Amino acid sequence: MRLKRIFSMAxxxxxxxxxxxxxxxxxxxxxxxxxxxxxxxxxxxRVSIREQLEQGFELxxxxxxxxxxxxxxxxxxxxxxxxKVREVSNIxxxxxxxxxxxxxxxxxxxxxxxxxxxxxxxxxxxxEEVFPDRFRRFEEGGIPEQIKNNTVILGYKVNHxxxxxxxxxxxxxxxxxxxxxxxxxxxxxxxxxxTGTAGFTSWDYWVFIPLDTAxxxxxxxxxxxxxxxxDPEFSESVAEEIENLFSPYRITVFVPFSFIQQVNSIxxxxxxxxxxIASIALxxxxxxxxxxxxxxxxxxxxxxxxxxxxxxxxxxxLTMFLAEAALIGLVGSLIGVPIGYGLxxxxxxALSSFISPQQxxxxxxxxxxxxxxxxxxxxxxxxVFGIAICILFGLYPARKxxxxxxxxxxxxx
Amino acid sequence: MTALLEAKDVKKTYRMGRVLVxxxxxxxxxxxxxxxxxxxxxxxxxxxxxxHVLGGLDRPDEGEVFVDGIGFSTLxxxxxxxxxxxxxxxxxxxxxxxPRLTALRNVELPLTLADMSxxxxxxxxxxxxKLVGLGDRMSHxxxxxxxxxxxxxxxxxxxxxxxxxxxxxxxxxxxxTKTGREIVQLMKRxxxxxxxxxxxxxxxxxxxxxxxxxxxxxxxxxxxxxxGRRQP
Numbered sequence: 001m002r003l004k005r006i007f008s009m010a011x012x013x014x015x016x017x018x019x020x021x022x023x024x025x026x027x028x029x030x031x032x033x034x035x036x037x038x039x040x041x042x043x044x045x046r047v048s049i050r051e052q053l054e055q056g057f058e059l060x061x062x063x064x065x066x067x068x069x070x071x072x073x074x075x076x077x078x079x080x081x082x083x084k085v086r087e088v089s090n091i092x093x094x095x096x097x098x099x100x101x102x103x104x105x106x107x108x109x110x111x112x113x114x115x116x117x118x119x120x121x122x123x124x125x126x127x128e129e130v131f132p133d134r135f136r137r138f139e140e141g142g143i144p145e146q147i148k149n150n151t152v153i154l155g156y157k158v159n160h161x162x163x164x165x166x167x168x169x170x171x172x173x174x175x176x177x178x179x180x181x182x183x184x185x186x187x188x189x190x191x192x193x194x195t196g197t198a199g200f201t202s203w204d205y206w207v208f209i210p211l212d213t214a215x216x217x218x219x220x221x222x223x224x225x226x227x228x229x230x231d232p233e234f235s236e237s238v239a240e241e242i243e244n245l246f247s248p249y250r251i252t253v254f255v256p257f258s259f260i261q262q263v264n265s266i267x268x269x270x271x272x273x274x275x276x277i278a279s280i281a282l283x284x285x286x287x288x289x290x291x292x293x294x295x296x297x298x299x300x301x302x303x304x305x306x307x308x309x310x311x312x313x314x315x316x317x318l319t320m321f322l323a324e325a326a327l328i329g330l331v332g333s334l335i336g337v338p339i340g341y342g343l344x345x346x347x348x349x350a351l352s353s354f355i356s357p358q359q360x361x362x363x364x365x366x367x368x369x370x371x372x373x374x375x376x377x378x379x380x381x382x383x384v385f386g387i388a389i390c391i392l393f394g395l396y397p398a399r400k401x402x403x404x405x406x407x408x409x410x411x412x413x
Numbered sequence: 414m415t416a417l418l419e420a421k422d423v424k425k426t427y428r429m430g431r432v433l434v435x436x437x438x439x440x441x442x443x444x445x446x447x448x449x450x451x452x453x454x455x456x457x458x459x460x461x462x463x464x465h466v467l468g469g470l471d472r473p474d475e476g477e478v479f480v481d482g483i484g485f486s487t488l489x490x491x492x493x494x495x496x497x498x499x500x501x502x503x504x505x506x507x508x509x510x511x512p513r514l515t516a517l518r519n520v521e522l523p524l525t526l527a528d529m530s531x532x533x534x535x536x537x538x539x540x541x542x543k544l545v546g547l548g549d550r551m552s553h554x555x556x557x558x559x560x561x562x563x564x565x566x567x568x569x570x571x572x573x574x575x576x577x578x579x580x581x582x583x584x585x586x587x588x589x590t591k592t593g594r595e596i597v598q599l600m601k602r603x604x605x606x607x608x609x610x611x612x613x614x615x616x617x618x619x620x621x622x623x624x625x626x627x628x629x630x631x632x633x634x635x636x637x638x639x640x641g642r643r644q645p
Contacts, residue, residue, distance in 0.1 A: 314490060
């Protein structure tokens with residue numbers, strides 16, 4: 001018997017028992033909905049996290065920190081050590097930072113603010129080569145062509161600690177900073193716009209002064225080295241080369257690229273885990289199909305007897321019942337996919353109201369909205385999976401129908 | 414005249430719980446092409462079992478059945494289904510139509526099973542329904558038809574694949590006398606016009622008048638064979 005006719009007969013049977021078909025299909029719809037909702041949400045979550053991480057971390061910038069979590073190690077880098085790092089291959093620039101050991105008070109006439117970090121940087125290397133994106137947008141002023149000893153750049157939050165009040169300072173204002181208990185006067189060259197999270201901190205709370213000035217105050221030692229690699233792909237090898245310059249566990253190299261890869265693989269695992277849980281719903285639907293089809297085979301015993309008497313092969317009877325199971329799977333999946341995608345938007349809305357960022361937190365994160373992403377790949381997998389589950393669970397009752405003895409089936413009342 | 418259907422020493426025993434019930438105890442007979450054979454016998458004489466075995470719905474414990482020269486014991490279940498489809502037509506006492514299908518779709522079913530295209534099969538089924546006098550009832554479902562009409566549909570379904578032989582199990586048993594007579598007339602007409610052989614299991618004396626040969630069955634054995642009044 002032609003497959004097309006078998007399917008059209010199966011379709012006729014399903015339409016005949018509307019409520020039963022509806023309820024059986026509903027099980028599949030729920031299973032597929034759950035899978036697609038989690039898949040879309042998971043994809044969206046993954047992309048959103050990646051985007052946030054990429055906003056926060058320059059993928060091609062390694063941070064070299066003296067010391068390690070476990071052993072302690074050295075506290076600062078000497079100039080010789082910085083010079084060795086500069087020699088590492090596949091990097092475009094390595095720039096040292098010397099910073100104040102604690103937060104710094106700033107005064108401008110009667111106004112007073114605190115900067116979390118006052119960092120001495122080589123403006124050309126640091127702002128223009130390593131972090132060009134973050135030093136592109138200034139609220140006022142900018143990095144001057146001629147950097148003087150007393151030039152200072154203010155982070156957004158330093159200048160606007162309280163957003164409702166007027167700015168703390170403007171370019172050309174002279175501000176006083178207390179460094180190592182002494183007061184120094186600096187001339188404001190520029191005030192930055194918000195840069196958001198950068199690595200583990202937010203530069204919005206930083207002030208930047210010339211490296212030489214910082215070294216005069218704090219000594220010729222380096223607190224951090226930022227290393228820009230030629231391509232993120234070189235991150236691991238560059239990190240290894242830098243680590244090899246020092247004795248083991250004396251320094252820590254933070255590699256955002258591999259960090260992001262790790263986060264990605266964790267997200268993958270979480271998503272697969274969630275989707276396996278969702279698959280349980282589909283499994284339950286499969287058992288429902290098996291149950292209903294077993295009843296259906298019993299009810300239609302006589303019909304099966306007639307079909308066999310008229311000349312239907314066992315295989316034809318088997319295919320007829322499997323076709324019904326497959327159609328339930330197909331229809332259920334096709335309905336479940338768009339509903340699941342819709343549900344993912346509802347869930348994302350609900351979730352984003354839970355994880356809205358706290359005000360004034362140092363780790364200032366942009367409002368975390370997860371935009372669910374529809375993936376054709378997942379949709380196809382879900383539909384195939386839905387049909388496969390239905391056929392799998394339909395196999396037992398369908399085989400039972402196919403194996404019926406025609407004489408006994410005809411006798412069945 | 415060559416034998417279209419041969420039963421050779423067919424034996425069949427049923428197991429009812431622990432009791433063995435012999436239904437057929439060695440039945441041998443032939444049906445030649447174009448013959449109309451009636452099988453008479455009281456309840457429990459093994460008539461229905463005989464018909465099932467002859468039609469390849471059931472396998473005998475011993476003995477052999479040949480249809481058109483093909484021995485059933487050599488065939489697997491699939492091949493037997495194929496023989497049922499192409500060479501044998503069944504008519505039952507309780508019509509055994511598929512309730513959800515229209516008359517047309519019921520008649521068309523064997524053609525569908527035989528992989529005929531829908532266009533051709535519909536056309537053929539329509540012709541067959543006209544032949545049995547139901548040209549105006551094609552889109553009715555069994556529940557919308559009288560018993561006589563349903564049996565005509567069953568008859569049309571049995572004949573649609575041009576089988577060599579039609580096996581009927583009490584075809585008038587569930588109909589009133591008048592309708593039953595009409596069905597007998599229809600069978601007779603089809604037998605004459607289309608030349609198909611008929612084996613009809615029955616209580617109905619009207620069929621005896623139509624038959625070329627009457628086989629009396631009792632306790633699973635042929636008691637006597639009588640040549641009928643009508644001869645082809």
